[in-house]
Amino acid sequence: MPAFCSWGNYPATAQHGVLLANRHSALPVDQGSLLPFGNGRSYGDVCLNPGGAVVGSRQLNRFMAFDESSGVLRCEAGILLADILHCFVPKGWFLPVTPGTKYVSVGGAIANDVHGKNHHAVGTFGCFVEGFELLRTDGSRQYCSLQQNEALYRASIGGMGLTGFITWADIRLRRVSGSTMNEETIRFSRLDDFFSVSADSASHEYTVAWVDCAASGESLGRGLFMRANHADTENIAVKAKQRSLSVPVMPPVSLVNNWSLRAFNALYYRAPRQNRVSRQVHYDPYFYPLDSIANWNRMYGPKGFLQYQCAIPTDAGKEAIRAILKRIANSGTGSFLAVLKVFGDIASPGLVSFPMPGVTLALDFPNHGEKTQMLFKRLDEIVDAAGGRFYSAKDAHVSAQQFQAAYPAWEQLEALRDPGIMSGFWARVSGKAGD
Amino acid sequence: MANVLVIGATSAMAEAAIRLWAERGDALFLIGRNAQKLQSIADDCRVRGASQVTTAAADLNDFAQHPQLMQSAFDALGSVDVALIAHGTLGDQQQSQASYAAAMNDINSNALSAISLLTDLSNRLEAQGSGTIAVITSVAGDRGRQSNYVYGSAKAMVSVFLAGLRNRLFKRGVHVLTIKPGFVDTPMTAHLKKGPLWASAATVGAGIVNAVDKKRNTVYLPGFWWLIMQVIRHIPECVFKRLSL
Numbered sequence: 001m002p003a004f005c006s007w008g009n010y011p012a013t014a015q016h017g018v019l020l021a022n023r024h025s026a027l028p029v030d031q032g033s034l035l036p037f038g039n040g041r042s043y044g045d046v047c048l049n050p051g052g053a054v055v056g057s058r059q060l061n062r063f064m065a066f067d068e069s070s071g072v073l074r075c076e077a078g079i080l081l082a083d084i085l086h087c088f089v090p091k092g093w094f095l096p097v098t099p100g101t102k103y104v105s106v107g108g109a110i111a112n113d114v115h116g117k118n119h120h121a122v123g124t125f126g127c128f129v130e131g132f133e134l135l136r137t138d139g140s141r142q143y144c145s146l147q148q149n150e151a152l153y154r155a156s157i158g159g160m161g162l163t164g165f166i167t168w169a170d171i172r173l174r175r176v177s178g179s180t181m182n183e184e185t186i187r188f189s190r191l192d193d194f195f196s197v198s199a200d201s202a203s204h205e206y207t208v209a210w211v212d213c214a215a216s217g218e219s220l221g222r223g224l225f226m227r228a229n230h231a232d233t234e235n236i237a238v239k240a241k242q243r244s245l246s247v248p249v250m251p252p253v254s255l256v257n258n259w260s261l262r263a264f265n266a267l268y269y270r271a272p273r274q275n276r277v278s279r280q281v282h283y284d285p286y287f288y289p290l291d292s293i294a295n296w297n298r299m300y301g302p303k304g305f306l307q308y309q310c311a312i313p314t315d316a317g318k319e320a321i322r323a324i325l326k327r328i329a330n331s332g333t334g335s336f337l338a339v340l341k342v343f344g345d346i347a348s349p350g351l352v353s354f355p356m357p358g359v360t361l362a363l364d365f366p367n368h369g370e371k372t373q374m375l376f377k378r379l380d381e382i383v384d385a386a387g388g389r390f391y392s393a394k395d396a397h398v399s400a401q402q403f404q405a406a407y408p409a410w411e412q413l414e415a416l417r418d419p420g421i422m423s424g425f426w427a428r429v430s431g432k433a434g435d
Numbered sequence: 436m437a438n439v440l441v442i443g444a445t446s447a448m449a450e451a452a453i454r455l456w457a458e459r460g461d462a463l464f465l466i467g468r469n470a471q472k473l474q475s476i477a478d479d480c481r482v483r484g485a486s487q488v489t490t491a492a493a494d495l496n497d498f499a500q501h502p503q504l505m506q507s508a509f510d511a512l513g514s515v516d517v518a519l520i521a522h523g524t525l526g527d528q529q530q531s532q533a534s535y536a537a538a539m540n541d542i543n544s545n546a547l548s549a550i551s552l553l554t555d556l557s558n559r560l561e562a563q564g565s566g567t568i569a570v571i572t573s574v575a576g577d578r579g580r581q582s583n584y585v586y587g588s589a590k591a592m593v594s595v596f597l598a599g600l601r602n603r604l605f606k607r608g609v610h611v612l613t614i615k616p617g618f619v620d621t622p623m624t625a626h627l628k629k630g631p632l633w634a635s636a637a638t639v640g641a642g643i644v645n646a647v648d649k650k651r652n653t654v655y656l657p658g659f660w661w662l663i664m665q666v667i668r669h670i671p672e673c674v675f676k677r678l679s680l
Binding site: 021066 | 471475
């Protein structure tokens, strides 16, 4: 039986689960409440169901059809984005939206309405989902799209698997001329410069920044801004490196600590030789730098880690991010990879979707128990006051009150939830914990 | 581009190999028991790039059907460059010990059915004067052990048959490949506890495609099983019979 864990190894629930044999299979009936489980790349408890079982989609990994004229791919929900890239980049097609790992399933990408570095230009993954088949615990199967079963379609995009099991989906791919990206890296020495470079980057489809979360004072919010476009012509000299690194075993304690963090960040900030560097890179290292280190989540040791990802509305964005970075720098904890990005205003069809017009910050923290929870509480105060919200796919700490205030549509999702489905996350934020 | 015939196409190892052939644009003829599953695999192959996919649902324990099945494969493909025989069952050693009928079933589906197909297939390829026959047997056929000697002896029979066939067809331009997987994580073994020796079907599938390309004679998949089986084969019988393997 495969292990079912969340990517953060926190909360460390001993999760019971079964694999669905194929897309025609019925859901198991004797396991208590169920929860669809993709490839286990969400961080907290959104993919866990401590009160029941998870149903894995891993064996639903077949393509079904592809329409060359429209770019619409019909595939089973357990297909990984990596599988799509592997087959379709050579044919001149690319994912319309991709998160920072290609090891997520299509079902998981829909259920978490994932976003990518091109959110400001095209919106979320859900914007490219034409429709999908939803299998409910009563055995019913329905195709959901904007034209058919629209309420369930909207509730399921970003619906965290609560509305039913997505067995297969139609997603619209986009044309590219090859695997090459034109990338430009710009060093910025303070937070204000991040916002000005960002505003100046409409010419680029993909934008994201790495911030040095250990920097403080004058250097607060310094980092590297990375923007890119797909190259017009394939440069075959630009190749992806084969995966070579791995964290083979779980170290007894987290390798990420105050010293390693400061040392890494100081070096990484100075890595580009000039303040502005242009180069051609393969899409793989550009979009998925962490995928080249297998099992990197083990780096945080057996206690696991938590990710803090929030979005702040545009008006309050700059000051709230500044305040958050200040508190994190003072805390002496944080992660090598802290990411800052300005979201666009293209609305997702999803009912409970995370991105909002504004700015998002994401970073990981080794789990130091109470200490981490205290820091999160203090960060939450800033986010709540600024009218911001949290990303359920990364979350393991938000309270019911916070969640319900940030996502008023949660009640509509609750009304459309499959009564046979529950998750650790939903039990917590809907106030049903202990039910 | 090659013309590939796969018998037992719905097995997890076979499907993993089929995907790689499909991505190369090969023409495929897929035989399996479950028509719905065959259809899913065929659709997947078309999206991946297979130039042609034909399926035939058949019960391979019905040996009388074999010549007709082979005829339809050759009719659809014209000629066959690669034929992979991958069907089989794990069997139940306890049942086979208790009843000859169960043992016979096991030997029928794991050995005789393959030999029936190979007899027909080898003559067609011999007449064609080219092609590769690849057959999945098992490390279990390398030495009889109390835990699965009925299954193991069926696989051993196929392995010896293939060695002879390889010898015979070499002079005719036809290559024969014996594939011996170790523990593979597939639906057939879903009920067994997994350890570090277990490999994924995708790994074994890639190994099959590679071994066909390189015209290997016998491959253990993954390769470390060669070493394990060397050790197991060389334990003296007076010691071996006392072990609980």
